[in-house]
Amino acid sequence: MSDVTRKDHSSTSIEAAAAGAPPSGPSDGVMNRNHDGEPERPLVAGLIVGRLLGQGGSSVVWHVTDDVGQRFALKVSRTSNVTGPTSGSAALSVPDPSGRSPLGPVADSGALNAAVPSVLSPGRRGRRAADPRAGTAAGERPAPSSSWSRPASAPAASPVNGHGPPAPDRSDVAGGGAGLDEPTRELRLLQRFTHEHLLRVHRIIPTSQGPGMLADLAAGGSLLGLVTSRGPLPIPEVVTALVPIAHALHYLHGAGALHGDVTPGNILFTHEGKPLLSDLGTSRLLGADDGAAAGTPGFIDPGRSRAFDAGTDVFALAAVSWFALTGRVPGPTDQRPPLLLIVPDVPAPLMHLIEDGLSPDRDRRPTAEQFARTLLASSAAGPVNLVPAVHSSVLPELLTRRAGPLPTEPRSRWQRMIRTRTKERRRAVPPSRGRPDRAGGLPRGFPRCNGAAGDSPTSERRRGDTRDETARGRLAVLAGLLAVVLLVTGLALTLGGLREPSAASDTSSADPGGYGSGSSDEPSVPRDDALLTGDPATALASLAAARARAFATADPTLLTTVDVEGSPAMSADRAAVQALSSSGRSLRDLTIAIREPTVMTEAERAALPSLADLPAVDDAPPTTEVSVVRATAALSSYTETGAVPLSEGVSVPPLMAAGQQDLMFILWNSGDGWRIHSVVSLPA
Numbered sequence: 001m002s003d004v005t006r007k008d009h010s011s012t013s014i015e016a017a018a019a020g021a022p023p024s025g026p027s028d029g030v031m032n033r034n035h036d037g038e039p040e041r042p043l044v045a046g047l048i049v050g051r052l053l054g055q056g057g058s059s060v061v062w063h064v065t066d067d068v069g070q071r072f073a074l075k076v077s078r079t080s081n082v083t084g085p086t087s088g089s090a091a092l093s094v095p096d097p098s099g100r101s102p103l104g105p106v107a108d109s110g111a112l113n114a115a116v117p118s119v120l121s122p123g124r125r126g127r128r129a130a131d132p133r134a135g136t137a138a139g140e141r142p143a144p145s146s147s148w149s150r151p152a153s154a155p156a157a158s159p160v161n162g163h164g165p166p167a168p169d170r171s172d173v174a175g176g177g178a179g180l181d182e183p184t185r186e187l188r189l190l191q192r193f194t195h196e197h198l199l200r201v202h203r204i205i206p207t208s209q210g211p212g213m214l215a216d217l218a219a220g221g222s223l224l225g226l227v228t229s230r231g232p233l234p235i236p237e238v239v240t241a242l243v244p245i246a247h248a249l250h251y252l253h254g255a256g257a258l259h260g261d262v263t264p265g266n267i268l269f270t271h272e273g274k275p276l277l278s279d280l281g282t283s284r285l286l287g288a289d290d291g292a293a294a295g296t297p298g299f300i301d302p303g304r305s306r307a308f309d310a311g312t313d314v315f316a317l318a319a320v321s322w323f324a325l326t327g328r329v330p331g332p333t334d335q336r337p338p339l340l341l342i343v344p345d346v347p348a349p350l351m352h353l354i355e356d357g358l359s360p361d362r363d364r365r366p367t368a369e370q371f372a373r374t375l376l377a378s379s380a381a382g383p384v385n386l387v388p389a390v391h392s393s394v395l396p397e398l399l400t401r402r403a404g405p406l407p408t409e410p411r412s413r414w415q416r417m418i419r420t421r422t423k424e425r426r427r428a429v430p431p432s433r434g435r436p437d438r439a440g441g442l443p444r445g446f447p448r449c450n451g452a453a454g455d456s457p458t459s460e461r462r463r464g465d466t467r468d469e470t471a472r473g474r475l476a477v478l479a480g481l482l483a484v485v486l487l488v489t490g491l492a493l494t495l496g497g498l499r500e501p502s503a504a505s506d507t508s509s510a511d512p513g514g515y516g517s518g519s520s521d522e523p524s525v526p527r528d529d530a531l532l533t534g535d536p537a538t539a540l541a542s543l544a545a546a547r548a549r550a551f552a553t554a555d556p557t558l559l560t561t562v563d564v565e566g567s568p569a570m571s572a573d574r575a576a577v578q579a580l581s582s583s584g585r586s587l588r589d590l591t592i593a594i595r596e597p598t599v600m601t602e603a604e605r606a607a608l609p610s611l612a613d614l615p616a617v618d619d620a621p622p623t624t625e626v627s628v629v630r631a632t633a634a635l636s637s638y639t640e641t642g643a644v645p646l647s648e649g650v651s652v653p654p655l656m657a658a659g660q661q662d663l664m665f666i667l668w669n670s671g672d673g674w675r676i677h678s679v680v681s682l683p684a
């Protein structure tokens with residue numbers, strides 16, 4: 001299977017993914033295929049159409065680059081390519097004679113859109129009005145009632161169907177929108193929905209296969225691709241991937257819109273690992289038949305009705321969560337095995353959250369916001385390992401990458417700190433609103449969801465406030481953590497550096513990343529004592545070089561001149577170097593540069609509360625000098641030789657991507673020179 005087809009994760013391959021079979025493109029659709037079985041490449045004036053990014057039930061998505069090197073995703077409808085108004089246009093197959101991209105800067109959207117012929121026939125528009133999923137008028141929306149305490153007031157905006165924009169703003173459509181074709185009007189309306197975790201759609205452009213939709217490129221691929229490549233995901237990765245999606249849904253619901261097709265294929269990742277919800281309203285934009293936009297089997301709420309019901313999106317999100325955790329589509333309630341049977345370590349709150357989300361009883365379903373909060377509170381968030389799923393050309397730009405097995409339950413000092421603080425907050429909560437001690441294996445104070453043994457919806461409602469309080473605190477802190485883990489994945493610096501000395505025996509972290517400088521080919525870096533007793537910022541470069549050497553030679557004894565004995569840095573480094581050595585791996589060509597090291601002043605340190613909490617800063621022995629050096633650690637790309645499989649059948653690609661991270665190095669000098677005690681990522 002070629003690289004391109006390997007990434008062909010279509011929605012129709014969900015069942016295949018569930019069965020462990022390689023994904024395959026859908027067999028329906030009328031798109032022409034070339035000799036590789038790949039769909040015919042569209043031609044677009046001023047754009048270079050690159051590799052196939054993926055195929056959905058009704059569309060095909062291509063990587064495109066404009067003449068200034070900006071990259072986008074171009075989605076064309078399967079059915080419009082042979083029938084679309086611009087199909088086969090010879091003019092589109094030749095370069096723009098002006099030599100300029102007809103697109104112009106992306107921000108300047110709209111200019112070209114007017115040139116796109118409407119693909120929505122009156123007949124189709126008529127059918128859409130009769131779409132059983134069409135929203136009702138605001139007044140018809142059923143009054144929300146749920147044990148998940150839905151907000152009393154429903155969104156004020158008019159509802160839309162699962163694939164449509166909000167009710168038109170008359171000033172735009174009747175006034176400013178006059179003269180625009182329908183796709184352009186719909187695009188304009190869709191573009192009003194802006195959220196950090198909604199894929200941005202730029203414009204509709206003519207292609208040789210009909211109108212195409214130009215959107216941001218999500219180079220990290222889809223959740224479907226990830227699960228297909230790796231199998232079920234660890235819980236912390238599911239938290240990282242889906243909490244932002246729940247937030248995006250909450251935003252849409254608040255604006256009076258439903259998404260209507262939340263599926264693993266519509267959850268994408270940027271190269272940084274940021275999850276994005278895609279496909280809002282795009283089927284209609286591209287003129288797909290309503291039938292083609294009727295959702296994806298396995299993720300459609302069986303009780304879906306014509307009414308505006310955000311619960312249908314929550315159902316789909318719960319189904320996606322189930323899929324991510326198990327690698328299978330959940331199936332109907334009576335045929336679904338308990339999640340606990342498939343994922344024995346699933347925390348009870350998460351299990352109940354998913355069960356409630358999938359419940360046919362709509363009152364049991366949480367809101368999207370409650371889903372986000374409970375999911376976030378149910379487990380630590382962990383970095384999403386996209387490495388096995390992305391196209392090889394994406395590897396060098398991935399920030400989320402790891403070379404070793406992901407810990408299922410990362411326990412950094414920071415995370416423990418969060419737990420401690422949450423406990424402290426809980427102690428302040430009156431006992432009557434407190435949580436019982438451990439129940440179902442949950443740590444004290446974990447929010448519980450309705451449906452738990454012995455829980456009535458009423459008792460659940462009573463506990464709602466407590467859940468809100470504990471979860472809110474976690475939400476605030478973990479939201480920051482989420483951003484951090486996304487950024488530092490693979491460098492092993494923050495998680496490793498924040499580990500307590502007691503984690504020294506924990507060899508589960510085999511991350512070879514580092515903050516040293518040098519490469520495996522460099523000669524041994526002698527410890528320069530004169531340098532190391534001087535300015536800590538200068539010393540850091542030397543320490544980093546020595547540390548890199550320890551990694552390059554897989555010799556843990558070299559670390560004694562680098563890290564403070566018993567410190568988090570030593571624990572993490574020793575575990576990593578030993579893991580490298582025992583698995584016969586090495587990091588060829590790794591170089592790590594320390595850039596712009598600056599010693600932080602007392603005032604700068606005081607301004608960072610996370611530093612004050614670290615024993616490395618406050619609890620140093622009296623005779624030990626402490627310095628905090630802020631610097632950028634830049635890793636080159638490197639080749640990991642002798643890589644071990646991440647999981648059965650999946651090998652770590654040998655090339656690891658370059659990246660850099662802004663960090664704070666906490667250095668100690670106890671009289672014999674500076675050494676590294678801890679490494680902390682800078683707060684976002």
Ligand SMILES: Nc1ncnc2c1ncn2[C@@H]1O[C@H](COP(=O)(O)OP(=O)(O)OP(=O)(O)O)[C@@H](O)[C@H]1O
Binds near residue numbers: 221
């Ligand atoms: N913006 C993008 N960047 C990168 N890859 C994308 C992008 N959009 C889609 N893809 C890839 O293409 C696949 C198919 O996308 P598409 O939106 O067509 O899927 P779908 O929603 O399953 O199907 P459809 O919308 O046709 O019913 C995705 O699963 C993803 O792998």
